[in-house]
Each structure stands twice: as C-alpha cells, then as structure tokens.
Amino acid sequence: MLIRGGTVITMTGPEAVYPDGVVAVEDGVIRYAGPRSGAPSEVLAPGWAGREIDATGRLVLPGLVNTHTHAAMVLLRGYADDMRLMEWLQTKIWPVEAALTPEDIYWGTALAAAESLLAGVTTFNDMYIFEEEAARAVEALGIRAVLCRGIIGSGPDFQSRVEEARALLERWHGGAGGRITTLLAPHAPYTVPPAELETIAGLAADWGVGIHIHLAETRDEIEILRKQYGKSPFEIAHEAGLTRHLVVAAHCVHATDRDIELFAQAPGGGVAHCPVSNLKLACGVAPILKWKAAGVSVGLGTDGAASANQLSLWGEMRLMALLQKNASGDPAAFTAYDAVYAATAGGAAVLGLQDRIGTLEPGKRADIILVNTSRPSLTPVHDPFSTLAYSTNPGDVETVLVDGRVVVEEGRLVTGDLAEIVAKAREQARALLARAAAARG
Amino acid sequence: MLIRGGTVITMTGPEAVYPDGVVAVEDGVIRYAGPRSGAPSEVLAPGWAGREIDATGRLVLPGLVNTHTHAAMVLLRGYADDMRLMEWLQTKIWPVEAALTPEDIYWGTALAAAESLLAGVTTFNDMYIFEEEAARAVEALGIRAVLCRGIIGSGPDFQSRVEEARALLERWHGGAGGRITTLLAPHAPYTVPPAELETIAGLAADWGVGIHIHLAETRDEIEILRKQYGKSPFEIAHEAGLTRHLVVAAHCVHATDRDIELFAQAPGGGVAHCPVSNLKLACGVAPILKWKAAGVSVGLGTDGAASANQLSLWGEMRLMALLQKNASGDPAAFTAYDAVYAATAGGAAVLGLQDRIGTLEPGKRADIILVNTSRPSLTPVHDPFSTLAYSTNPGDVETVLVDGRVVVEEGRLVTGDLAEIVAKAREQARALLARAAAARG
Numbered sequence: 065m066l067i068r069g070g071t072v073i074t075m076t077g078p079e080a081v082y083p084d085g086v087v088a089v090e091d092g093v094i095r096y097a098g099p100r101s102g103a104p105s106e107v108l109a110p111g112w113a114g115r116e117i118d119a120t121g122r123l124v125l126p127g128l129v130n131t132h133t134h135a136a137m138v139l140l141r142g143y144a145d146d147m148r149l150m151e152w153l154q155t156k157i158w159p160v161e162a163a164l165t166p167e168d169i170y171w172g173t174a175l176a177a178a179e180s181l182l183a184g185v186t187t188f189n190d191m192y193i194f195e196e197e198a199a200r201a202v203e204a205l206g207i208r209a210v211l212c213r214g215i216i217g218s219g220p221d222f223q224s225r226v227e228e229a230r231a232l233l234e235r236w237h238g239g240a241g242g243r244i245t246t247l248l249a250p251h252a253p254y255t256v257p258p259a260e261l262e263t264i265a266g267l268a269a270d271w272g273v274g275i276h277i278h279l280a281e282t283r284d285e286i287e288i289l290r291k292q293y294g295k296s297p298f299e300i301a302h303e304a305g306l307t308r309h310l311v312v313a314a315h316c317v318h319a320t321d322r323d324i325e326l327f328a329q330a331p332g333g334g335v336a337h338c339p340v341s342n343l344k345l346a347c348g349v350a351p352i353l354k355w356k357a358a359g360v361s362v363g364l365g366t367d368g369a370a371s372a373n374q375l376s377l378w379g380e381m382r383l384m385a386l387l388q389k390n391a392s393g394d395p396a397a398f399t400a401y402d403a404v405y406a407a408t409a410g411g412a413a414v415l416g417l418q419d420r421i422g423t424l425e426p427g428k429r430a431d432i433i434l435v436n437t438s439r440p441s442l443t444p445v446h447d448p449f450s451t452l453a454y455s456t457n458p459g460d461v462e463t464v465l466v467d468g469r470v471v472v473e474e475g476r477l478v479t480g481d482l483a484e485i486v487a488k489a490r491e492q493a494r495a496l497l498a499r500a501a502a503a504r505g
Numbered sequence: 506m507l508i509r510g511g512t513v514i515t516m517t518g519p520e521a522v523y524p525d526g527v528v529a530v531e532d533g534v535i536r537y538a539g540p541r542s543g544a545p546s547e548v549l550a551p552g553w554a555g556r557e558i559d560a561t562g563r564l565v566l567p568g569l570v571n572t573h574t575h576a577a578m579v580l581l582r583g584y585a586d587d588m589r590l591m592e593w594l595q596t597k598i599w600p601v602e603a604a605l606t607p608e609d610i611y612w613g614t615a616l617a618a619a620e621s622l623l624a625g626v627t628t629f630n631d632m633y634i635f636e637e638e639a640a641r642a643v644e645a646l647g648i649r650a651v652l653c654r655g656i657i658g659s660g661p662d663f664q665s666r667v668e669e670a671r672a673l674l675e676r677w678h679g680g681a682g683g684r685i686t687t688l689l690a691p692h693a694p695y696t697v698p699p700a701e702l703e704t705i706a707g708l709a710a711d712w713g714v715g716i717h718i719h720l721a722e723t724r725d726e727i728e729i730l731r732k733q734y735g736k737s738p739f740e741i742a743h744e745a746g747l748t749r750h751l752v753v754a755a756h757c758v759h760a761t762d763r764d765i766e767l768f769a770q771a772p773g774g775g776v777a778h779c780p781v782s783n784l785k786l787a788c789g790v791a792p793i794l795k796w797k798a799a800g801v802s803v804g805l806g807t808d809g810a811a812s813a814n815q816l817s818l819w820g821e822m823r824l825m826a827l828l829q830k831n832a833s834g835d836p837a838a839f840t841a842y843d844a845v846y847a848a849t850a851g852g853a854a855v856l857g858l859q860d861r862i863g864t865l866e867p868g869k870r871a872d873i874i875l876v877n878t879s880r881p882s883l884t885p886v887h888d889p890f891s892t893l894a895y896s897t898n899p900g901d902v903e904t905v906l907v908d909g910r911v912v913v914e915e916g917r918l919v920t921g922d923l924a925e926i927v928a929k930a931r932e933q934a935r936a937l938l939a940r941a942a943a944a945r946g
Contacts, residue, residue, distance in 0.1 A: 138884070139885065140887070141884070141885065141891075142887045142888045142896065143888070144887075145840075145841055145891045146836060146837050146839075146891075147836060147837055148835065148836055175884060179881040179882045182882070183882070340823075340827065342831075343827035343828065343830060344826075344836060345830075345836055346831050346833070346834050346836045347831075348831065349831070373895035374895070374896055375882070376882065379820060379823065383827075385785075386784035386824075389587075389785060389786075390784040390787050390788075390789065390790070395587060395588060396587050396588055396589055398587075399586075399587040400586055400587060438924075438927060439927075440619045440620040440927055441620045441623070441624070443582070443616060443927045443930055443931055444583075444931045444934040444935070445583065446583045446584040446585075447586065450582075450583030450586045450587075454583065454586065454813075454815070455582060455583065455815055457815075457898045457900060458898055458900065459899065459900020459901075460900075482881065483879075485881065486879060486880075486881055489884055489885065490885045493885040493887075494885070
C-alpha cells in the first residue's frame with residue numbers, strides 16, 4: 065500500500081515533516097516513510113501498490129497510543145461525575161463493578177475500541193477484569209492493545225488473580241497477529257501489600273513481561289502509605305523490585321526528587337500521564353518537566369471513561385501542553401511537538417513498544433492515521449504540530465491503519481458494525497445498573 | 506417549525522430535562538419548549554409545522570455563546586504558538602496585524618463563523634478591526650454576533666477609532682435582522698489611559714450600549730498598572746465610570762476581593778472566562794467560584810484562535826470544570842451543569858442578551874443546537890449534562906438553528922460555500938504573511 069500526496073510527519077524529530085511525503089507499506093510493515101524524492105523507485109512505480117491512498121491535504125502520522133485506561137468502563141461514562149473520589153468509588157463505582165459480567169467487558173471494550181479507532185488511537189493499555197473478553201473484542205475490532213488483568217489484595221484473592229493473569233498471558237500474549245501483548249498489573253501499593261508486590265516482581269522476571277501499576281495519583285494515597293509503611297509509593301515499588309523491570313506507572317502526580325531518581329532506574333516503561341482524570345478528581349498537575357528532565361519516558365493516557373469521559377487523546381494532548389506551560393509560568397516550556405510526541409513515540413516507549421510502533425520508520429508496524437486539514441477548524445495550517453496539538457478533534461481523523469489494515473475509512477469504522485456495538489453497549493450498561501441496583505436491594 | 510422526539514434541555518435549571526421533549530418555533534421565536542405532554546395542542550396538530558425535525562437520540566439545547574474572541578485571527582491560527590506573550594506580540598502578531606486588510610477580515614470572520622456554527626456556537630462577541638467587514642460576513646453566514654471596534658491609545662488615534670465605532674453602531678447595531686449588536690470596546694486599562702476610559706463611559710451613556718474590555722489577564726498587567734497608577738485594572742475601570750454600564754470583561758484572572766466587589770456593582774455584563782487562552786499564555790486560572798459567589802455572571806470565551814487555536818466552546822467547557830475542581834481541591838465544587846450553563850445562559854447574561862438567547866423559553870430567539878448521542882464517544886448517556894460538558898466534541902453537533910433558520914444540517918454548513926471559505930481564508934492568510942514579511946524588509 066502507498067500513501068501519497070500528504071504531509072508525512074514521522075515523529076522522529078521536529079524537523080521530520082515532509083509536505084510531499086510518501087509512506088509505503090508492505091505486509092503490515094512500513095517499508096519507507098519520508099519525502100517522495102527519497103522513496104525507493106520501485107514503490108513509486110505503477111503497479112507496486114495494491115492500493116493507493118491519496119493523502120492530499122492530510123497530515124499523515126503515527127497512530128496515537130493511550131498508555132493507561134480501563135476500557136470497558138465506557139459503560140459507566142457520565143454515570144457518576146462531579147463527586148469526591150472515595151464517595152465516587154464507594155457509593156457508585158465499586159457496587160456497579162461488582163455486578164460486571166464477561167459480556168459487559170466484551171461490549172464495553174468493543175465500544176472503547178471503536179471510539180478509540182475513530183479518534184485515531186491505534187493502541188491502548190488496559191487494566192481491568194475478564195480480560196480474555198477484552199482480548200476477543202480487540203481481536204475483532206482490529207485495534208492494538210496491551211491487556212492487563214488488574215491484581216489486588218493478598219492470599220487466595222491475589223492468587224486467583226495471578227492465575228487469571230497467567231492464563232491471559234498464555235492465551236493472548238502475542239495474539240491477534242501480534243497486536244495483543246500483556247503486562248503484570250498490580251493495581252497500586254495501597255491495594256497490593258509489599259510482599260505481594262515482591263511476588264509480582266519475581267513473576268515479571270519468570271514470565272518476561274513488564275509491570276503496569278497506578279502510582280502517586282492522590283495526596284491521600286501518599287499519606288496512607290506514609291502512615292502505614294513510612295515510605296512513598298515509589299520507594300515501595302522500588303524496594304519490592306518492580307523497578308528492575310519495565311514499569312508503566314499511571315499518574316505519577318506527586319513525586320519527590322528522590323522518587324523520580326528511583327523510578328528513573330527502571331530499565332523501561334515510564335509515566336502514563338492522565339491530565340484530564342487528574343484534574344477531574346482534583347488530584348493535581350503531574351510534574352512532567354521534571355520527569356522528562358530525569359530521562360523518564362512520558363506518554364498520555366485517558367484513564368477510564370468513568371472518570372475522564374473520553375478515550376480520545378486530542379484533548380489530553382492539548383491539556384498536557386496547557387498545564388505544563390501554566391505550571392511553569394513559561395509558554396515556551398512545553399511545545400506542540402512535545403505533546404504530539406507524548407501521544408505517539410513517547411507512549412510507545414512507555415509501553416516498551418518503541419521497536420514496533422510510535423514513529424513512521426522502516427520496519428515498524430504500519431499504525432498510521434490521516435487527519436483532514438480541510439475542515440475550517442484546522443484552517444490554515446501554519447505549523448502541523450500546532451494544528452495537531454491544539455486544533456485537532458476526534459472528528460478530524462479520516463483514515464486509520466493498524467498493522468497496515470484500513471480500520472477506519474472516511475471517518476467510518478470498517479472492522480465492526482458500529483450501530484450494533486453502540487446498541488449492545490447501551491443495553492449492557494442499562495442491564496448492569498439494574499443488576500447493581502437489585503443487589504443493593 | 507417543530508423539533509420533536511429528542512431530549513430537550515432548556516437551561517432554565519438542572520432539572521429542566523425533558524426526554525420526550527418538543528420545541529415549537531414561530532417566526533424565528535420559541536413558542537414552546539418542554540415536555541410533549543405540556544405542549545399547546547395546536548403545535549402538535551398535523552399541518553401546524555411547516556417543517557419537522559426528528560430529534561430522536563439527540564440532545565436539544567440552546568446555541569453556545571462565545572463571550573470573547575477576535576474572530577478574524579483564525580487566519581493566524583497556529584502561526585506563533587509556544588512563545589512568551591510579549592515576544593509573541595512584538596515579533597509575530599503585531600507586525601502581521603499591521604498588514605491586515607478589510608478583505609482579510611471578511612474572509613477570516615467568515616471562516617470563524619463557519620467554524621463556530623459547525624461546532625454549535627451561535628453567537629460570538631468580537632473585538633477587532635474593520636468590523637464593518639466582519640458584519641458583512643456575519644450577515645452572510647447567518648450567525649449572531651456582538652461586533653466591537655477595538656479602541657486603543659489617545660489623541661487622534663483614539664478619536665478615529667471612536668468614529669469607526671460610531672459608524673459601526675449607526676450602520677450595524679440591530680442589523681442583519683437584529684442578529685448584530687455592538688458594544689464600545691476600549692482594549693484594556695494598559696492601552697487606553699484613564700481619561701479616555703472616562704470618555705468611553707460617557708459615550709456608553711450617550712449611545713446606550715455597554716462596554717467590552719480586557720481586564721486582569723496577566724500578572725505583568727497588574728504590576729504595570731500598579732506602578733503607573735497605583736491601582737488595579739478593576740479600580741481604574743470603576744473610577745473611570747465603566748461599571749456604571751454593562752461591562753463584558755475578558756479574562757479577570759487576577760482579582761482581589763475588593764476588585765470583585767467593585768466589578769459586581771456593574772448593572773450588567775460579567776466575566777468572559779477564557780481558560781484555554783489563559784493556560785496557553787501561562788496567565789493562571791481565573792477564580793470563577795469567587796466571581797460566581799459575588800453574583801457576577803460568568804460566560805465562556807475562546808479568545809482569538811492565534812492564542813487558543815479553536816473557536817469551539819466544548820473544550821472550554823470541559824477545561825473550565827476541570828480547572829475549578831482542581832483549584833478548589835473539590836471535584837464537586839463545579840459541576841457539568843455549571844459548565845453548560847456558562848456556555849449558554851451564563852454567556853447570554855454576560856453579553857446582556859439574556860432576554861433574547863441563552864435558554865429555550867417562549868419569547869426567546871430560536872438559537873438551538875442538536876447533539877447526536879449515537880456516536881460511540883457519547884454512549885451511553887447516563888446524565889446529559891455530563892455528556893455535554895465532558896464528552897461532546899465539535900463533530901457531534903448535527904443541526905444548528907439561528908433565529909429559527911437551519912444554518913447547519915447533518916453537520917454541513919448551509920449558509921455558505923464551505924470549500925470556498927476555506928480556500929479564500931487560506932489564500933488571505935498566505936498573502937497576509939507575505940505582505941508582513943515584505944514590510945519587515
């Protein structure tokens with residue numbers, strides 16, 4: 065396949081913008097991405113491409129990477145907003161989650177995958193339950209995903225969740241043509257005791273996978289751990305051995321210089337920054353400039369739609385830049401390029417997928433999106449990074465490829481029946497709330 | 506015209522949500538809006554409506570009100586981002602603005618109107634130059650606007666701008682079938698001296714119009730005025746007599762309790778809150794909860810696209826809520842309803858148009874939008890205010906009416922040739938930058 069005529073943005077650097085660019089894809093892999101003048105002659109020869117996509121007036125860039133979500137929570141989108149965190153969890157979210165079924169997870173994840181793809185998000189990193197159902201939805205919809213069975217507690221509960229994680233790994237790691245991988249996902253240091261975190265670190269070594277965890281989301285969490293263990297979440301994670309592995313750490317809002325130093329020792333992973341969720345729950349603004357200065361990779365995450373309401377990363381990109389400018393008092397401290405980088409190459413690095421996705425480079429999987437700049441809201445394009453970071457909305461994404469396969473075309477999902485997915489998800493959500501209400505009595 | 510089958514949200518209170526609602530429009534005016542069961546029998550009778558709009562699966566609400574922008578600056582969208590304010594103005598914006606022509610303003614405003622209408626923004630409050638050209642574009646595109654010739658300086662410059670404002674008033678106040686009104690727009694207390702502000706206050710009384718001004722946007726501004734006059738921007742505005750009139754005050758980021766008290770004395774108007782622009786230029790977070798507590802109306806503004814990059818209010822709504830939650834440390838301190846209110850009824854009150862627009866009530870002008878909730882990103886709808894404030898994007902707006910006239914249908918502009926507007930705006934922007942570069946030598 066040949067994508068030609070558009071402005072190709074490889075995300076290999078702020079200068080790598082090619083107004084008359086070409087992307088050549090072979091067997092789901094990028095063979096060439098760059099200026100037309102530098103393309104191998106055979107890919108431009110008539111007949112080479114089985115299909116050509118005319119990208120005139122489009123920006124062509126890597127698919128976006130959502131580094132932290134709870135995908136099936138889309139069923140609870142808008143169900144309980146404007147509440148304090150503990151009240152929200154105890155009176156609303158936990159009672160409903162207790163009533164979740166595998167079918168809820170399937171249709172919730174299908175809805176999440178559809179929303180994501182239509183917004184140009186080609187990869188998401190999920191932490192939730194019944195992840196084998198999530199895997200089936202990911203396989204069907206054609207998105208790429210890191211799927212993690214969330215693990216909490218100790219004793220038999222802990223053990224059974226670890227067994228589910230093992231089953232997920234055995235059945236789905238490398239599944240769906242390589243689009244699915246898994247991580248070990250201890251929920252957080254305040255829900256998984258240190259001894260169990262050590263067990264997880266050992267399993268990560270045995271299984272050869274990394275870690276996905278929530279760290280330092282709220283001030284309450286910091287205080288609770290300080291009282292209970294006399295340590296910060298990062299100290300606990302480090303002492304349990306987690307930082308000997310790739311660690312995807314969601315939130316990282318509250319961190320001392322020492323915490324940042326400890327976390328920077330991990331051999332891979334990084335910060336899954338969720339700015340919308342953090343503000344919505346009044347958690348604060350993560351010190352992204354500090355994390356970056358310490359050499360830690362930073363990606364963007366939406367968190368679950370029950371808190372953040374959207375799975376698009378366009379709002380997150382914009383908010384990330386706005387917050388870092390305002391917090392530093394310097395509009396130049398964080399740029400449009402920095403935001404687009406976090407949503408693409410940065411996110412890929414956080415997930416340990418930097419060799420497969422995140423940039424348009426030969427040998428990488430062809431996860432590619434086209435943004436139509438003929439919309440009035442994207443007119444004119446003086447700087448494509450400004451257009452992407454500050455002006456683009458989900459509806460501006462026109463074409464989406466995952467593994468070289470067109471999954472969204474002219475803004476329409478081609479890998480599933482969207483009306484059916486929406487109707488089923490709506491029905492599952494209705495039935496779920498009815499079950500939860502019945503259980504409450 | 507009859508809009509039926511949708512969820513009607515009148516914005517007269519958080520409880521005024523009617524799942525099987527009806528809006529009846531006669532001669533551009535709302536005759537009835539509410540539950541079908543309460544509708545006058547004749548409007549439901551066959552043949553009453555010349556046209557029916559099936560709103561099944563749609564949220565039906567008042568058009569959004571953008572209380573502060575510089576519309577034609579869309580030509581400079583993305584032209585100079587990620588820069589410090591004074592460097593931005595001096596090296597980028599001012600040199601280009603010096604090269605602006607009336608034709609730039611026409612096509613820039615047409616582009617802004619198209620972008621606004623497609624996003625469901627049915628009214629904007631503009632402060633810029635060549636406003637008679639802006640009026641022509643507003644008339645052509647069918648949007649509602651408050652148009653203000655920005656006034657700066659003193660002496661002959663001041664006088665000539667006042668004369669332009671007078672000409673605008675005489676020619677266009679109440680023009681385009683009543684869709685255009687004007688305000689007197691002294692730019693700010695740091696660009697218009699106190700004596701000239703007094704002159705403006707006198708003219709406001711003579712002409713019977715209110716004021717549109719920038720107040721307390723940056724910390725620098727506060728310091729400069731403190732040094733020069735020993736006063737805050739609000740004290741200066743108050744002492745010049747501006748607060749004897751309706752005052753639309755853009756930004757209001759930095760305000761003491763005394764400032765808030767002074768401004769609350771104005772007989773109308775309020776705060777045009779521009780959260781995206783304020784963060785982008787690292788100005789801070791306006792104390793909206795304090796302004797509201799003092800009884801001051803608060804609306805939302807985008808500011809110009811050269812700083813804020815979009816003229817949609819959906820991102821502003823979401824950001825307003827997120828920032829107030831985070832700043833107060835309380836996720837419940839500012840709700841989804843509060844955000845939607847600011848974007849509709851609140852904005853109308855700020856502009857002094859509360860008798861004409863901002864809610865769906867009998868006697869008001871029929872400025873109405875329909876949001877299609879069948880998109881996966883808006884599924885499911887547990888609470889329509891959450892859906893609107895936190896999940897809706899510009900592309901979800903399907904139908905838009907201004908003065909009872911359909912101006913956007915199935916997401917397409919019907920009052921202008923969109924491809925022509927985009928092409929002309931792009932060409933004007935290109936030529937504008939070329940002229941500015943030539944002038945620089």
